[in-house]
Amino acid sequence: MSYKSINPYTGRERKTYGNISNSELDEIVFESSRAFLSWRKTPLYKRQDLLNKLADLLEIEKEFHAATITAEMGKPVSQALAEVEKSALACRYYAERADEFLAPRKHSSSSGSSHIRFDPQGIVFAVMPWNFPYWQVIRCMAPALVSGNCVLLKHASNVPECAVNIENVVTKAGFPVNVFRNLFIDHSQVEKLIESDYVRSVSLTGSNVAGEKIAAAAGRNITKQVLELGGNDAFIVFNDADLEKAAENLVMGRFQNTGQSCIAAKRLFVHEQVYPAFLGLVTGRVKALKAGNPADKDVFIGPMVNEKAVDEIEAQLKKTLEMGGEVVTGGKRGKEGACFFEPTIVVNTPWDSPLAREEVFGPVLPVFSFKDYEELICRVNDSRFGLACSVFTADNKLMEKLSGDIDAGTIVFNSFAKSDPGLPFGGVKDSGYGRELSEYGIMEFVNIKTVSVF
Ligand code: NAP
Numbered sequence: 001m002s003y004k005s006i007n008p009y010t011g012r013e014r015k016t017y018g019n020i021s022n023s024e025l026d027e028i029v030f031e032s033s034r035a036f037l038s039w040r041k042t043p044l045y046k047r048q049d050l051l052n053k054l055a056d057l058l059e060i061e062k063e064f065h066a067a068t069i070t071a072e073m074g075k076p077v078s079q080a081l082a083e084v085e086k087s088a089l090a091c092r093y094y095a096e097r098a099d100e101f102l103a104p105r106k107h108s109s110s111s112g113s114s115h116i117r118f119d120p121q122g123i124v125f126a127v128m129p130w131n132f133p134y135w136q137v138i139r140c141m142a143p144a145l146v147s148g149n150c151v152l153l154k155h156a157s158n159v160p161e162c163a164v165n166i167e168n169v170v171t172k173a174g175f176p177v178n179v180f181r182n183l184f185i186d187h188s189q190v191e192k193l194i195e196s197d198y199v200r201s202v203s204l205t206g207s208n209v210a211g212e213k214i215a216a217a218a219g220r221n222i223t224k225q226v227l228e229l230g231g232n233d234a235f236i237v238f239n240d241a242d243l244e245k246a247a248e249n250l251v252m253g254r255f256q257n258t259g260q261s262c263i264a265a266k267r268l269f270v271h272e273q274v275y276p277a278f279l280g281l282v283t284g285r286v287k288a289l290k291a292g293n294p295a296d297k298d299v300f301i302g303p304m305v306n307e308k309a310v311d312e313i314e315a316q317l318k319k320t321l322e323m324g325g326e327v328v329t330g331g332k333r334g335k336e337g338a339c340f341f342e343p344t345i346v347v348n349t350p351w352d353s354p355l356a357r358e359e360v361f362g363p364v365l366p367v368f369s370f371k372d373y374e375e376l377i378c379r380v381n382d383s384r385f386g387l388a389c390s391v392f393t394a395d396n397k398l399m400e401k402l403s404g405d406i407d408a409g410t411i412v413f414n415s416f417a418k419s420d421p422g423l424p425f426g427g428v429k430d431s432g433y434g435r436e437l438s439e440y441g442i443m444e445f446v447n448i449k450t451v452s453v454f
Contacts, residue, residue, distance in 0.1 A: 003160035003184050008074040008303040008339040009294055017160045019184050028181055032123055032150045033198040035178035040120045040148040047146045048095045054173040055091035058084055065165055072159045073130045074303040075257055076294045087138040093421035098146040101439045112454035118446040120148030121200035125193055129206045130156035130305060131260045136205045137166055143442035153182045154190055191217045201445055208430055226434030226444050230359040231387030234380040235265035239273040241392035247281040253416025255343050258302050259363035263388045263417045266360055268367045269376060275369040283329050286343045291336050303339035304362055310341050313362035316354035323350040381407045386428035388417035
């Protein structure tokens with residue numbers, strides 16, 4: 001296996017990178033373990049300064065980084081720019097707040113005079129996906145590095161230039177050598193690395209298939225894990241909602257990144273009283289979305305990551321239509337290129353169809369109507385996933401009730417779901433475990449050490 005950069009819009013192969021050997025991998029792990037010994041002793045303010053420098057560079061060089069994202073995985077460039085800016089924001093967030101999060105805390109107990117300190121663990125191994133190729137890496141790397149860990153990255157095999165760029169910009173920011181390293185390795189080497197005594201945590205963002213494999217390897221080696229996996233998030237519109245605002249948010253929530261987002265709004269539930277009006281509003285907006293060359297700033301729908309991804313959603317849609325679903329708009333491959341699929345809305349979606357039950361990683365939205373609250377909760381929670389949920393309503397009491405009743409890591413009212421550096425992010429059920437971002441995210445990468453003095 002090798003790392004291939006192929007532009008999904010042009011189909012052109014850009015560059016191939018060979019994997020490193022096992023002995024090279026051993027050497028890098030050893031060097032990283034040596035780097036850890038001095039990095040953990042580097043004063044926190046210096047680590048914070050470096051993270052701020054990294055944020056500066058990402059902001060200064062954002063056009064370059066965004067262009068690489070667009071060329072490697074097809075994200076429309078205006079969205080790629082927003083991703084790089086958000087990555088810089090996450091660096092700033094941890095640069096500004098790490099001393100507060102990592103300050104030792106007095107803790108009252110019956111065990112003498114006690115306090116808690118937050119020490120680094122060692123090497124954090126980040127296994128990352130292609131769909132947000134900067135953001136996913138940086139939301140793991142920033143808290144891990146600032147708390148004194150070293151980070152080894154195994155990025156998805158279709159975004160090698162993003163991986164190289166990230167390593168280069170970290171070096172340029174002044175982080176010491178071997179504190180952060182990119183690795184071109186295959187799946188068996190991922191397992192080998194998890195077996196290393198130096199690797200104390202593994203953080204995977206990716207599919208459930210990868211989650212099962214990595215969790216099993218980490219389990220065998222008693223290595224701490226953070227798993228950020230798939231989703232099939234609900235987007236709920238009640239009859240008192242601001243329908244225009246809900247429609248605008250839904251289109252962003254489902255179709256940005258050409259539908260290839262873990263927290264995309266993947267199932268729409270609309271109160272029956274506003275169902276026809278809302279469906280009309282959303283359909284109009286979806287039909288107006290501009291598809292085309294992702295390097296054009298006014299394009300919103302780019303190519304999907306590759307033809308295999310198009311085949312997969314086409315098969316999920318076909319099966320759903322055979323079971324009784326009906327297309328309102330879209331429904332076929334796009335005319336702009338081999339990796340395009342039209343933004344699609346499906347109604348009368350059978351509950352046991354792929355569009356209702358599986359994660360659909362592309363621009364396809366199944367719609368359901370609901371009448372009463374209990375039926376809605378049953379349906380929303382009847383999913384193996386539980387990442388996030390968006391709800392549009394003006395009723396504060398209803399918000400409180402829903403907050404408790406929905407099984408998800410995040411519930412957002414009157415906006416589409418998106419992550420924020422200052423808020424914990426993660427899932428329940430098959431969407432994974434552990435949290436990223438905020439003070440909860442940094443706690444995943446530290447040894448919460450109890451100190452008692454009698
Ligand atoms: P993926 O195929 O699971 O790949 C993710 C990473 O895991 C890649 O680096 C991949 O390497 C590696 N990997 C895959 N199988 C592996 C195995 N058996 N052993 C070791 N490493 C393995 O996922 P993807 O297609 O890139 O990303 C899409 C999925 O990620 C979706 O399900 C999406 O919902 C999920 N996701 C979740 C979040 C979240 O925060 N919860 C965020 C974004 C995406 P190779 O590329 O070399 O196979």
